[in-house]
């Protein structure tokens with residue numbers, strides 16, 4: 001059995017807001033640089049995308065799919081939106097089962113429009129789950145805690161959401177605004193496997209694999225994935241890796257237009273209308289979890305460790321202090337590291353300090369500091385990503401905390417100051 005890195009939530013070029021570069025060959029090539037072994041095909045119900053996938057993958061053996069250059073394996077799957085606007089993920093045994101599922105959904109929503117990679121279907125979560133189960137697939141909620149389309153935005157319990165299909169539910173996707181610690185504060189979630197995936201809309205290594213799962217697999221296929229997800233006590237999922245939830249776009253309760261942050265009490269008093277602009281206040285994942293939480297600091301015995309990660313280019317950017325990640329300085333250092341260790345995930349998670357020092361001591365220091373959690377976060381909310389600030393020592397961290405407090409106190413209101421407690 002091999003330990004593989006899998007990113008199981010992406011979108012192809014026919015879903016809304018997705019880069020034209022999201023094609024199988026580019027995804028596979030970039031995935032190799034990132035250090036992922038398996039991707040989901042994404043959007044497999046869309047006709048044109050299905051044809052693209054079929055043309056660009058070969059079936060190596062029963063249910064094992066690879067791109068034509070052999071850079072990466074693929075598992076068949078995608079995401080749909082149901083009649084309540086909740087997003088769900090599904091994974092399937094084969095391209096044939098994707099055809100079957102497509103036929104079940106024909107006439108229940110537009111599957112093939114130019115933006116329909118993630119189709120809106122006029123069916124309930126229960127009907128969706130039943131159809132996936134009928135063709136031998138597995139299903140679960142996507143980015144479960146986000147305010148617009150996460151399952152917990154509409155339901156207090158997964159049992160209510162999936163009705164009679166609830167007993168077949170095996171996994172939930174955490175999403176960028178939650179992690180294992182926060183999701184396990186809801187006792188019901190202790191029955192499920194957690195998946196951490198990127199939901200990437202472009203193939204570059206700072207997006208693809210920004211969250212991923214490390215899983216022991218017999219083969220890089222659906223069968224092994226299903227086993228890892230459902231036979232929890234085997235502990236085949238060895239790591240969930242992802243952003244600190246504070247970096248997620250919907251971590252705090254905040255205005256969806258100017259991103260001012262609010263406490264729940266303030267938002268309720270204001271009737272969810274922003275004080276500063278005409279925007280609407282959206283409840284953040286953190287506050288939603290706080291409402292549902294019924295257990296502290298406990299995890300089921302099978303739960304793997306959750307490791308925080310950050311795209312390597314962003315860590316390098318902080319070390320070399322340039323404006324963006326696309327500068328020459330960042331890109332050339334990124335190349336040095338990836339060439340030395342052959343991929344980004346190895347640099348971020350696995351390389352030792354002395355190995356990293358061989359490439360660049362200054363950047364190595366930042367990578368190690370990040371691993372040691374010497375990071376302050378300006379939390380995200382309302383659709384705006386949070387911002388990490390990597391410090392090199394505990395003293396620097398304390399000093400920056402005070403500087404940031406003063407800075408934020410100068411520019412924002414009491415609501416924003418309330419978030420300071422969470423740096």
Ligand SMILES: [Zn+2]
Nearest residue numbers: 079087142149
């Ligand atoms: Zn989604």
Ligand SMILES: [Zn+2]
Nearest residue numbers: 255258274277
């Ligand atoms: Zn506002």
